[in-house]
Amino acid sequence: MARSVISKLDCAVIGGGPGGLVSALYLARFRRKVVLINDGKPRAAWIPKSHNILGQERGISGDLLLKRLRRQITALHVPVIKGQARIDPVTTGFSVSVNRIPSFIARTVILATGIEDNQPAIENLVELREKGLLRYCSICDAYEFRDQEVAVIAADDTGIQKALFIRHWTERTRLIIPEDFLISTERSNQLKKARIRITRCNHFRLQASKAPHGLWIHPEHGPSRFCRVAYVELGSRVRDSAFAHLKGLHRSTEGYLVTSIEQRLSIPGLFAVGDCVNLLGQISVAAGQAAVAATEIHNDLLDWG
Ligand SMILES: Cc1cc2nc3c(=O)[nH]c(=O)nc-3n(C[C@H](O)[C@H](O)[C@H](O)COP(=O)(O)OP(=O)(O)OC[C@H]3O[C@@H](n4cnc5c(N)ncnc54)[C@H](O)[C@@H]3O)c2cc1C
Structure with a gap:
């Protein structure tokens, strides 16, 4: 009308x-x-x-x-x-x-x-967002997950910088990044110094877990990893x-x-x-x-x- x-x-x-x-x-x-x-x-x-x-x-x-x-x-x-x-x-x-x-x-x-926000290509995105298992703003809520297992889903150097930022709240930080992304020597040294673990994979599935409460990350190759929450840092x-x-x-x-x-x-x-x-x-x-x-x-x- x-x-x-x-x-x-x-x-x-x-x-x-x-x-x-x-x-x-x-x-x-x-x-x-x-x-x-x-x-x-x-x-x-x-x-x-x-x-x-x-x-x-x-x-x-x-x-x-x-x-x-x-x-x-x-x-x-x-x-x-x-x-x-x-x-x-x-x-x-x-x-x-x-x-x-x-x-x-x-x-x-x-x-x-x-x-x-750019989103990861996963089927259960809405479910995981609603359950608070996928996070988008570390300044807002990383404090709630201090000293816990936290994953950072990244695609490029900006995502790696976010992982280094989040590492301040927890030593148990894991970076999930595509296999072919070239990490610069400087960043690689920073990641080593911060003892951030890295999972290289192009495709993964995410599964909500009740006990322990959190999220399973299933990469297409290699072992599954548990985290309390995953931060989406894809721009x-x-x-x-x-x-x-x-x-x-x-x-x-x-x-x-x-x-x-x-x-x-x-x-x-x-x-x-x-x-x-x-x-x-x-x-x-x-x-x-x-x-x-x-x-x-x-x-x-x-x-x-
Ligand atoms: C999961 C999550 C947790 C967060 N936690 C916190 C927190 O704890 N503390 C905090 O301070 N911040 C938090 N943030 C960030 C916070 O949500 C944003 O900073 C805030 O929403 C920004 O407000 P805004 O008005 O700029 O944009 P928005 O809240 O995104 O609102 C913009 C609106 O404009 C509408 N719009 C766009 N184009 C048009 C158009 N052409 N015509 C009509 N409407 C249009 C959109 O559809 C949308 O409804 C969080 C964000 C996320 C995603």
Whole structure:
């Protein structure tokens, strides 16, 4: 069904994860006309229980945190629209389409579209993620597995660096890496010094285990290995369906959006927050950037002549 075009929305927020929700919260409390558009599942929804969120001493699941944030903005009457957004610059700001239907004209836009993790080619991926046996953020939860058996599934040097990073929490770290990946002499020496064990394999199966609680790794050749959890360190890509087509948008070689310290992008009126701009993918970072971007927008739109 065609949506009527609303002119002069102060801001369209694209993305319903922590970055987008906190942006909308601030803008609504600045009495700005704002909508939030979200498509799909925020990365934050995959968090089984986070122990590094401000004031949550017993931890909180990603789902519950998102639910609470959604309640906070709904109470402020922010419309939450389900669908895939795409933006195009126009003279008065941006035309925002939802599911290809031109829906809003917004004076400013905050992109909070997040990233998508590259996944190992295994059949039971969703089951293992839901059971918390596959992990994606060592800064967030490696502390919970300190001194335990931890595997790191890597494909390249970035993954090896992650294994060295994780080794700080546990001496029992194992690197799973393709047979033909050439490890540099420098890295090889670092891995030896850190006493990280290496399993070379191109294909493996992963199997949940109740007792002992954890995960069995079955390589196509060689012995099976047990670990409490495995970190997936296969890289990620920025979710860019809203803006991939825009000309003049500065992005890093990895595809991240390049912002100023006020979260401004290279196109005036456009801002970005959260995982899509930042290698330190953390909720507190996304929330802080959202507060900065929303306040910048509010100040930009103040019109006292
Ligand atoms: C398993 C796991 C555990 C983690 N644990 C922690 C933790 O303990 N502590 C911590 O601080 N961080 C943790 N993180 C990281 C945290 O989840 C991210 O830093 C956070 O979700 C980033 O928020 P965001 O709003 O930038 O992106 P997201 O939460 O990914 O939300 C982005 C949203 O934008 C939507 N979107 C994208 N493109 C469009 C479009 N064109 N139109 C409409 N919507 C669109 C996406 O579908 C998605 O819903 C964890 C991550 C994972 C995967």
